[in-house]
Amino acid sequence: MLQIAPVVVLATFVVFGLMHLVPGDPAVTLAGDYATAQRIEEIRHAYGFDRPLLVQYWSWLSGALQFDLGKSLQSSELVSSMIAHRFPNTLIVVVMALLLSMAIGVPFGILAATRSGGRLDAAITSISSLGVALPNFWLALILVATLSLGMGLFPATGSVSVSKSWFEAMHHATLPAIALAAGGIAEVTRQLRSALVEVLSSQFVRTLHAKGLSPLAILWKHGLKNVSVNLLTVLGLLVNRMLGATVVIEAVFAIPGMGSLVVHGAVAKDFPVVQGVVLTMVILVVVTNLLVDLLYTMLDPRVGRE
Amino acid sequence: MSSTHSQSAGWGQKVIGVARWLRRDLRACLSLGFLLFLVGVAVFATVIAPHSPTAQNVNNMLLPPSGAHWLGTDDLGRDVLSRLIHGAPATLYASFLAVSIACLIGIPVGLIAGFVGGWLDDAISRVVDTLLSFPAIVLAIGVTGALGIGLTNGMISVGIVFAPQLARLVRAQTLIVKQELYVDAARCFGASTARIIIQHIVPNAIQPVIVQVTLLLAASLLAEASLSFLGLGVQPPQPSWGAMLARAYNYLEIAPEQMYAPGFAILLTALSFNALGESLRVALDPTMKHR
Numbered sequence: 001m002l003q004i005a006p007v008v009v010l011a012t013f014v015v016f017g018l019m020h021l022v023p024g025d026p027a028v029t030l031a032g033d034y035a036t037a038q039r040i041e042e043i044r045h046a047y048g049f050d051r052p053l054l055v056q057y058w059s060w061l062s063g064a065l066q067f068d069l070g071k072s073l074q075s076s077e078l079v080s081s082m083i084a085h086r087f088p089n090t091l092i093v094v095v096m097a098l099l100l101s102m103a104i105g106v107p108f109g110i111l112a113a114t115r116s117g118g119r120l121d122a123a124i125t126s127i128s129s130l131g132v133a134l135p136n137f138w139l140a141l142i143l144v145a146t147l148s149l150g151m152g153l154f155p156a157t158g159s160v161s162v163s164k165s166w167f168e169a170m171h172h173a174t175l176p177a178i179a180l181a182a183g184g185i186a187e188v189t190r191q192l193r194s195a196l197v198e199v200l201s202s203q204f205v206r207t208l209h210a211k212g213l214s215p216l217a218i219l220w221k222h223g224l225k226n227v228s229v230n231l232l233t234v235l236g237l238l239v240n241r242m243l244g245a246t247v248v249i250e251a252v253f254a255i256p257g258m259g260s261l262v263v264h265g266a267v268a269k270d271f272p273v274v275q276g277v278v279l280t281m282v283i284l285v286v287v288t289n290l291l292v293d294l295l296y297t298m299l300d301p302r303v304g305r306e
Numbered sequence: 307m308s309s310t311h312s313q314s315a316g317w318g319q320k321v322i323g324v325a326r327w328l329r330r331d332l333r334a335c336l337s338l339g340f341l342l343f344l345v346g347v348a349v350f351a352t353v354i355a356p357h358s359p360t361a362q363n364v365n366n367m368l369l370p371p372s373g374a375h376w377l378g379t380d381d382l383g384r385d386v387l388s389r390l391i392h393g394a395p396a397t398l399y400a401s402f403l404a405v406s407i408a409c410l411i412g413i414p415v416g417l418i419a420g421f422v423g424g425w426l427d428d429a430i431s432r433v434v435d436t437l438l439s440f441p442a443i444v445l446a447i448g449v450t451g452a453l454g455i456g457l458t459n460g461m462i463s464v465g466i467v468f469a470p471q472l473a474r475l476v477r478a479q480t481l482i483v484k485q486e487l488y489v490d491a492a493r494c495f496g497a498s499t500a501r502i503i504i505q506h507i508v509p510n511a512i513q514p515v516i517v518q519v520t521l522l523l524a525a526s527l528l529a530e531a532s533l534s535f536l537g538l539g540v541q542p543p544q545p546s547w548g549a550m551l552a553r554a555y556n557y558l559e560i561a562p563e564q565m566y567a568p569g570f571a572i573l574l575t576a577l578s579f580n581a582l583g584e585s586l587r588v589a590l591d592p593t594m595k596h597r
Contacts, residue, residue, distance in 0.1 A: 010436035014445075021452035129584075133524060133576035135531055138569035141555060145562035244441030248532045252555065262444060263536050266451025274448050278440065285439045 004290055011286065012064065015279045016057050019271045025049075029269060030073065064279065070272035072265075079276035082261060087280070089159045090257035092169060093249065094242050096177035097184060101238060104181070105188025106231070112189065113196035114219065124189060131186025136245050140179035140252040148175060157254040176253045180245055184238050188231070195230040199223050229300050236292040240285045327589050334585035337578035344575060348395040357385035359392035360543045370563065377567045380550070381557050389545040390567055396546040397575065400461045400530035400539070401523045407465025408472050408522060413515065415469070416476025417503060421484055430473070437470040442525075443532055450538050457530070457546070460539040464529045468522055475518055479511035486510070513590040520583035524576040531572050547572050 022029050027044035035043075043049075048056045063070065069079035112124040148156040154175045160168040199205065200223055208218050247259030254260075258277050265273035328335045347354060362382040369379040377386040419430040437445075442464075449463035483489065484507060492502050533539035534548030535555075542549065547568040554564035 006432045007436045007439060010433060011439060014436065014440070015448075018448045018452050021449060023453065129580060130573075130577065133528075133573055133580050135528055135551075135569065135572050135576070137532065137535055138551060138565065138572065141551065141558065141565045141569070145558055145565070149559055149562070240439070240441050244443035247443055247447065248535060251536055259444075262447055263538070266447045266538060267455065269451060271452075274451055278444055278448050281444055282440050285441065289439065 004286055008283070008286055011282045012061055012279070013057070015275050015282065016060055018275060018278065020053070022269075030271070069276035069279070072273050073270045074268055074273075079272050082273065083258065083276055083280055086257050086261050088161065089255050090243075090246055090250070090259065092159070092162060092173045093176045093180060093255065093257070094239070094246055096170070096173050097180035097242055097246075098235070098238060100177055100181035101184030101188050102235070105185045106192060108185070109189045109192025109196065110219070110224075112193040113200060113223075114215075116193075116197045116200075121193075125193070128186040128189045131182050132190070134182055134186075136179050136183055137248040137252050139182050140176065140249055143175045143179055144252065159253075159255045159257070172255075176246075176249050176255060179252070180242055180249050183245065184242065187238065187241075188234055191230055191234045192227060195227040196223055199226045229296060232292055232295055232299065236288055239288045243281050243284060331585050331589065333581050334589070337581040337585070340574060340578045341582065344394055344578075345398065347391055348398050351391050351395055355385075355388035355391040357388040359384065359389045359545045361385075378563070380564060381553060381561075386550075386564070386567055389550060390547070390571055393545040393547045393550060393568070393571070396457065396540055396544060397527060397530060397572075400457055400546075401526040401579075403458065404461040404464040404468065404526035404529065405519055405522050407462055408468040408526075409519065411466065411469035412472025413476050416473040417480055417507065417511075419473065420477040420480025421499075421503060421507065427477070431477070434470040434473050434477075437467070438474070440467070442467045443529060446529060446533065447536070447538060450533065455538050455541070457534070457540045457544075460533040461526070461530060464526055464533070468525065471522070472515065472518060476511065476515060479514060480507055483507050483510045514587075517583050517587045517590065520579055520586055524579035524583070527572065527576050527579065 025040075027040050027047065027049050028035070030047070031040045031043050048059060060070075067080045069083070071078055072082065108124050108128075112121045115121045143154075144156050148154045155172050159172045162169045200218075205218055205222060208222060209215075243258075246257065247263060249255075250257045250259035251263065258281065262274055262277040264270070265277065328338065362384055363379070364382075366379045371378045377390065380386055380389065415430060415434075419427045419434075446460070446463040446467045449466060450460045453459040453463060486506075489502060489506050492506055497505070530539055530546070531548030531551070534546045535552045537552065540546035540549045550568035551565055551572075554561075554568070557564055
C-alpha cells in the first residue's frame with residue numbers, strides 16, 4: 001500500500017507535465033494559428049501559465065482530486081463527464097478481451113505444457129509467437145472485412161450501452177474483444193506453458209509421480225496451484241497492455257471510448273482531455289497492480305511474511 | 307586491415323561463432339535473412355520500386371493485382387508494391403530511432419541506478435515504476451500530441467516510453483555484475499569508476515539487453531504502425547505500412563484486399579525481430595546451451 005503512494009504522486013506529475021512538453025509557449029500553441037496577442041494573454045491567464053509551475057500543478061491536482069479535470073478546449077464539455085460517458089464502452093471491450101485471453105490461453109497453455117516437446121506443443125508455441133507479432137488492428141480489419149462486411153455476423157462499427165441491451169452490447173463488443181484478445185491469448189499461453197513446464201519437471205512432481213498420484217491430480221493440485229501466481233502477473237500486465245491497444249481497436253470499430261477520446265485530443269491539442277484520459281488509465285493500472293499484489297499474498301503465503 | 311593480430315583473431319572467432327549459431331538455428335537464420343533483405347530493400351528502394359510511390363493516376367484506382375501492378379493500386383491509383391517498398395525505409399527508420407532513444411536514456415539511467423545505489427537508485431526506481439504503469443501507446447500518444455504530430459516526434463515519444471523497460475533491466479543486471487569478484491579486483495588495482503563501468507559492468511551486463519533491444523524493435527515497429535494508422539505518425543503522401551492500412555480501412559467495403567500486403571509486411575517484420583530476439587536469448591544464455 002505504501003509502495004503505490006509515490007507512484008501515484010509521480011504519475012500525476014507526469015500527466016501534468018505532458019502539457020509542458022509543448023515546445024515554446026504553450027499559450028501560443030493552444031491559442032492556434034491566427035490568435036491575437038490579447039487572446040494569447042487571455043489563454044495564458046485562464047490556464048495559469050503566468051503562475052509558478054508548482055502552483056499550477058497544485059491547482060490542477062486539487063481539481064483532479066475532486067474529479068474536476070477541467071473543460072475540453074474544443075467543446076467546453078467537462079472532461080470528467082466525457083470520460084464517464086465513454087469509459088463503459090472501453091471497459092466492456094477490455095473485460096471481454098481479458099476473459100477471452102484467460103478462457104482460451106489457459107487451456108492451450110496447459111495442453112502445450114503437458115505435451116511439452118511434442119507436436120501439439122510445437123504447433124501451439126508457433127501459433128502463439130504469431131499472435132504476439134500480429135498487429136491487432138490488422139486482425140481487426142480482417143475480422144471486419146470477413147465476419148461483419150462479408151458474412152454480416154457482427155456489426156462493423158459502434159457500440160451499445162449495457163444499460164440498453166446486454167445482448168446488443170456484447171454483440172457489438174465481440175469483434176473488438178477478439179482483436180484485442182489475440183495478443184493476450186498468445187501471452188497467457190506462452191507464460192503459462194513455460195511456468196507449468198518448469199513446475200512439472202521439478203523434483204517434487206517426480207516424487208508425487210513415484211508415490212502413485214494420478215497425472216491429473218498432480219496437474220490440478222500441484223501444477224496449477226503453483227503457476228497461479230504467474231498467471232496473476234500476466235493478467236496484471238495484460239490490463240496495462242490492453243488499455244493501450246484498445247486505442248487503435250476503437251479507431252477501427254469507431255467505438256466512442258477512451259481511446260478515440262485521447263487520439264482526438266492529441267490531434268486537436270486538447271490537453272485537458274488528453275490529461276484526463278491518461279490520468280484515468282494510469283490510475284486503473286495502478287489499482288490493478290495493487291489488487292494483483294494483494295492477491296499474491298493470498299495465493300503465496302511466503303510473500304506476505306517478507 | 308590495420309588491426310593487431312589478436313584483434314583480428316577475436317573477430318574471426320566471432321564470425322565463425324555467429325556462422326555456427328546460424329547453421330544450428332534455422333529460425334535465427336531465416337529471421338536474420340529476412341531482416342537483411344528488408345534493409346536491402348530499404349536502401350535500394352528507389353532502384354527496386356517499379357513505379358513512383360506517390361505518382362497518382364485516377365484511371366487506375368483500386369486495381370486488383372496485374373502484370374503492370376503486382377500488388378494492384380490504391381485509392382489514388384498509386385502502385386501498392388512501390389509504396390510497400392518505399393514504406394520499408396520509413397518503418398526501419400522509425401523502429402531504430404525509437405529503440406536508439408530508448409537505449410540512450412534507459413541504459414545510462416539503469417547503469418547509474420544499479421551502480422551508485424542508495425537514495426538515487428530508490429528515486430530512479432520509483433520513476434521507472436511510475437512510467438511503466440502508463441499504457442505505453444497511450445503515453446506515446448500524449449507525448450506526440452504535445453511535441454507535434456509526425457513520424458520523428460512519434461518515434462521519439464515511443465523511445466521515451468520504452469526507455470524505463472531498458473532502465474529496469476540494465477539496473478537489475480548491474481546489481482548482479484557489480485558484486486562479482488573481478489569488479490572488486492579492478493577497484494583494488496585502482497580502476498576509476500568510469501573504467502569499471504565501461505570495461506567490466508557493461509560487457510558483462512549487456513547480453514540480456516541485446517535480447518531486449520531486439521524485442522523492442524518489434525514493439526517499436528508495431529507502435530509506429532499504430533501511430534501511423536491513427537494519423538499521428540507518418541504524414542501523407544509519404545508511404546508507411548501503418549498509413550497504408552489506414553487508407554485501406556477507408557475502402558474496406560469495396561476493396562478489402564488492399565489491407566493484406568501492408569499487414570503481412572508488418573507481421574513478417576515483427577515476427578522476424580521477435581524470433582531473432584528469442585534465438586539470441588537461447589544462444590547468449592549459458593545455462594540454456596547444449597539443450
